[in-house]
Amino acid sequence: MPASTAPSGRTGRVPGFRLFRPILAGATLRERLIACLGALVGITLTGLICGWFFGEGPHIPLIVAPMGASAVLLFAVPASPLAQPWPVIGGNTISAFVGVFAAHLIPDPVVAIGVGVSLAIAAMSVTRSLHPPGGAAALTALIGGPAVTSAGYWFPLFPVCLNSVILVALGIAFHKISRRNYPHVPAAAPVNTHGTSDLPAPIRVGFKPEDVDAALVMLNETLDIDRSDLDRLLQQVELNALARAHGDLTCGEVMSRDVVTIGLDGGTERARDLLLAHNIRTLPVVDASGRLAGTVGLRELALRDVGGLAEAMSEARTASLDEPASSLVPTLTDGRTHAIVVTAPDRTVLGVITQTDLLATLARSASAKAFDPRTDAAA
Incomplete structure (x- = not known):
């Protein structure tokens, strides 16, 4: 039975709400409301600022139509490569220049609009500034009317480039206030911290x-x-x-409970002795109240010319008792972290999970699942 006619219980969809589902992965109602507010602020202030620049009069538009499309990208999908500052500013401006050029070079307006938008896509692709509203900017330069035609080659700069710069600046400020990541910075690829040619x-x-x-x-x-x-x-x-x-295994079940620690006043020599005597790579440092202050290892003690543990220790990587143990995999495989300290809400040290602890636990869990008579594999 097609999904559109099947009973709601069989499709997992709530009748009446299908049209309200976001079309982009990861979108939420809150994000869309923030986008609406951002577009309201961005477009309104862009128009007001450009009005202050240009003053009153019909000689040139205060804001061009493609800015509305740019606002949709900038505020609704700020992580998109098409919504970053250079595509917004460069894509709109370059495309507008291409449109003006096509209008002056090709007398037939029908041919000019096709060539203008086509060349705008090519120009944006070459300059890595692909921005969908850029096509509208090129088209506006071609069919924008007497005000745009009279502006000539100034039109891509005023108002297109100015509109774009102001909108991006407002977008950066708005996203900073709303605590969203813009300009979007892609995650850095993992690197090998050991200086060898192996992959991380x-x-x-x-x-x-x-x-x-x-x-x-x-x-x-x-x-x-x-x-x-x-x-x-x-x-x-x-x-x-x-x-x-492996979600049934928590940090509280995996951790070592007899934790070797040292106080802030313990001294670097004492810390080195504990690390070597217990054959551990990470030593939790606690304050006078027994709360975690940081961690120290032989590397920190060897590389830092310090007078005490407070200067030698690093920020501790922590987890809670009920956190899934498997969630520690990214941290314990980053090439830098050798152990994670399990703490109470008040940062009292409860246990430690090392790379060895996690590897042994996951290996045992995988073996148990493989030989479980209830699984298909065992059958």
């Missing part, structure tokens, strides 16, 4: 970048997401699947 541990197994590239070729689709963000998304999917498979 998190990407040594599982899918590789070339696998993603091959999948994109097979799909024959262009996706509106940064390439590194796509890698990060797929890695998070893998981690979520791992957490679901």
Whole structure:
């Protein structure tokens, strides 16, 4: 039975709400309301500021129509590569120049509009400033009427470029206030911290970048997401699947409870002796109240010319008792973190989970599942 006619209980959809589902992955009602507010502020202030620049009069528009489309991208999908500052400013401005050029070069307006938009796409692609409203900017330069025609080659600068710069500046300020990441900074690729040619541990197994590239070729689709963000998304999917498979194990069940610690006044020599005597790589440092202040290892003690533990210690990586143990995989495989301290809400030290602890736990859990008579594999 088609999904549109099947009973709601069988499709998992609530009748009457299908039209209100977001069409973009990750979108929420809150995000859309923030986008609406951002567009209201951005477009209104852009018009007011440009009105102050240009003054009253019909000689040139205060704000051009493509800014409305730019606002949709900038405020509704700020992580999109098409919504970043350079595509907004460069895409609109370059496309407007292309439109003016086509209008002056090609006398037939029908041919001019086709050539103008086509060349605008090419110009934006070459300059890495692809921005969908840029096509509208080129078209506005071609059919904008006497005011645009009389402005000539000034039109791409005033008001198109000025509109774009003001809108981007307002977007940056608005996203900062609303605590959203803009301009969007793609996640950095994992690096090998040991100075060798091996791939970093998190990407040594599982899918590789070339696998993603091959999948994109097979799909024959262009996706509106940064390439590194796509890698990060797929890695998070893998981690979520791992957490679901081993979600019954918590940090409280995995951690070592007899924790070796040292006080802030313990001294670097005492810290070095404890690390060597207990054959550990991370030593929690506690304050006078027994609360976690940081951690120290042999590396910190060797590299830092310090007078006390307060100067030598690093910020501790922590987890809670009921946190899934598998969620620690990204941290304990980053090439820098050797142990995570499990703490109470008041930062009292409850236990420690090392890389060895987590590896042994996951290996045992996988073996138990493999030989569980209830699983299909065992059958």
